[in-house]
Amino acid sequence: MDHIDTLIVGAGVVGLSIAAKLSQHREVFVVEQAKHFGEHTSSRNSEVIHAGIYYPADSAKARHCVAGKALLYQHCKDYGVPVKMLGKVITAQNDAEIQTLEKLILQAEQNGVDDLHWLSQAELQQKAPQIKAKEGLFSPSTGIIDSHQFMLSLIGQLEQKQGHFVANTQFISATPVKNGFLVTLDCEGQTFSLSCSHLINAGGLFAQHNAAKIEGLSNPNIPPIHYCRGQYFSYQGAHPFKHLIYPVPEQHGLGIHATVDLAGQLRFGPDTQFIDSIDYATDSSALDKFYQAIQRYWPQVEKSKLQIDYAGIRPKLQTAGPQDFIIENQSVHNIAGLINLYGIESPGLTASLSIAQTVTEQLIAE
Ligand SMILES: Cc1cc2nc3c(=O)[nH]c(=O)nc-3n(C[C@H](O)[C@H](O)[C@H](O)COP(=O)(O)OP(=O)(O)OC[C@H]3O[C@@H](n4cnc5c(N)ncnc54)[C@H](O)[C@@H]3O)c2cc1C
Known part of the structure; x- marks a missing residue:
């Protein structure tokens, strides 16, 4: 043998x-x-290289995300893997969400991510044209990678x-x-x-x-394992974004955010849905939900340009918390x-x- x-x-x-x-x-x-x-x-x-903002201090997620980010950017340089440190804007639409952004800054600092900064309305419009937000944070070390x-x-x-x-x-x-x-x-x-x-x-x-x-x-x-599917809609046609655009995070994910891939294609997602088995089927009836979520921060989004794309599944260990x-x-x-x-x-x-x-x-x- x-x-x-x-x-x-x-x-x-x-x-x-x-x-x-x-x-x-x-x-x-x-x-x-x-x-x-x-x-x-x-x-x-x-395909986002996360900065390490959201995770509880001293968690394995926080430690490995921050350390992994540095290792990953270096690896991409050493091995010629396509990558762009685009940066991301996290948006808040009301006072409660602004409080969430304030907590995120503190959490990020505890995790060793000290480069987040508030955007003025002028900076917000320059970094994220057409984006509506009461306040915005910018994370310069967030990027995208060709996985x-x-x-x-x-x-x-x-x-x-x-x-x-x-x-x-x-x-x-x-x-x-x-x-x-x-x-x-x-x-x-x-x-x-x-x-x-x-x-x-x-x-x-x-x-x-x-x-x-x-x-x-x-x-x-x-x-235990709980399968939590997240699907994406791609956006057909031109868009004004050079950075990733995120709402404040929600319970099971980071909210329906806008990512731009290395080819410049704009995509929205993922949403969250617990399912019973590993099934990557997508559901185009989620269009209205996506449209409403995106409209909160990008009122000019055109519904007809949103097209169901693909889905991934999160290996959750529990359904809450x-x-x-x-x-x-x-x-x-x-x-x-x-x-x-x-x-x-x-x-x-x-x-x-x-x-x-x-x-x-x-x-x-x-
Ligand atoms: C919707 C979604 C969005 C995400 N976005 C991001 C992001 O932007 N940035 C980020 O950092 N992370 C993101 N993640 C997380 C990231 O994609 C995963 O953490 C990572 O891909 C997990 O990799 P893995 O190798 O553990 O699992 P997998 O990629 O699933 O690989 C496991 C492999 O094991 C194989 N396998 C299993 N059992 C057997 C067996 N018995 N014999 C042989 N082979 C077997 C499977 O076929 C599979 O290929 C996201 C995840 C999801 C679901």
């Missing part, structure tokens, strides 16, 4: 970032059940070292044995086994399902060599290289 040092389940931004980093030290295989890398959440998001090119660069990086990416291969189950795991995989209908010393479950929306197939991990150890990333190692589940990553929703793309650094340090220290 073949033996490898580390098996990573899942070739999204998180699994690939860990593989790229860890392959500098260890032999790593990343298996992906789909035909291509990044077919799930990593290609169904806003597909980012993932390609990670595969290039890992293949230059001791890493291998294998598509069409599904993790089925694992049994802890002395010094590692016996793993069963399915490669295009053929089942085979291998042994590995370390196992990393970076399965995104499937992480809980995978964990349930690891002997010794029982339900109390595995957090703040939640954090979970990076779970032996100290929690008592199985040596196993790391499970749960609830890696936004800002997981921004945070991915920092998460990879932490996971690598934990494995190297073992």
Whole structure:
């Protein structure tokens, strides 16, 4: 039977970032059940590099977002990944929302993000023409990235070292044995086994399902998963925006915001809807809801130019309240060599290289 040092389940931004980093030290295989890398959440998001504003101080989200942002901008420079530090305007429409902006400034400072500043009405009109807001904040370090090119660069990086990416291969189950795991995989209908010393479950929306197939991990150890779909509408035609435009955040997401991609295409979303299974179907009847949400900050939006686009699904750990990333190692589940990553929703793309650094340090220290 073949033996490898580390098996990573899942070739999204998180699994690939860990593989790229860890392959500098260890032999790593990343298996992906789909035909291509990044077919799930990593290609169904806003492609925004977040500044690190919103998350509770000392949370894993805050730490990994701020550290990951710096690592990601540097990585894009080093590997020629298309990126733009566009900056974003966060808008407030009334006194209650202005209070939210005041809290956001304080939260950002606690998280080590000290570059937010208030915009005067003149600056607001210059930075965000046609935008209606009582007050606005500007975050200069927010940016956009080509996530597909980012993932390609990670595969290039890992293949230059001791890493291998294998598509069409599904993790089925694992049994802890002395010094590692016996793993069963399915490669295009053929089942085979291998042994590995370390196992990393970076399965995104499937992480809980995978964990349930690891002997010794029982339900109390595995957090619940709730699928929260967010869909986007693209805007056909010209628009006046050079920066990203956000409302104040809402309970499950950042509100229906406007992002411009690297090709200049304007897009709005994501909304939030809890669903029972992984289903990327979009619902064009959400048009009225989107139109009303956008009109609050961009009254000149033309409804006829909004077209349903795509949807992504957030791997929520609960249906209400703040939640954090979970990076779970032996100290929690008592199985040596196993790391499970749960609830890696936004800002997981921004945070991915920092998460990879932490996971690598934990494995190297073992
Ligand atoms: C609507 C939306 C908008 C977002 N916007 C942003 C944003 O603007 N900025 C930001 O920083 N973050 C954003 N995020 C979050 C970010 O996209 C995710 O945190 C990140 O992509 C998660 O990556 P991942 O590798 O954990 O998961 P995934 O990309 O889902 O990858 C997991 C992979 O594991 C594979 N897999 C699972 N189980 C198995 C198995 N048994 N065998 C083999 N393969 C398996 C899956 O097929 C999948 O490819 C957004 C998320 C959503 C849903």
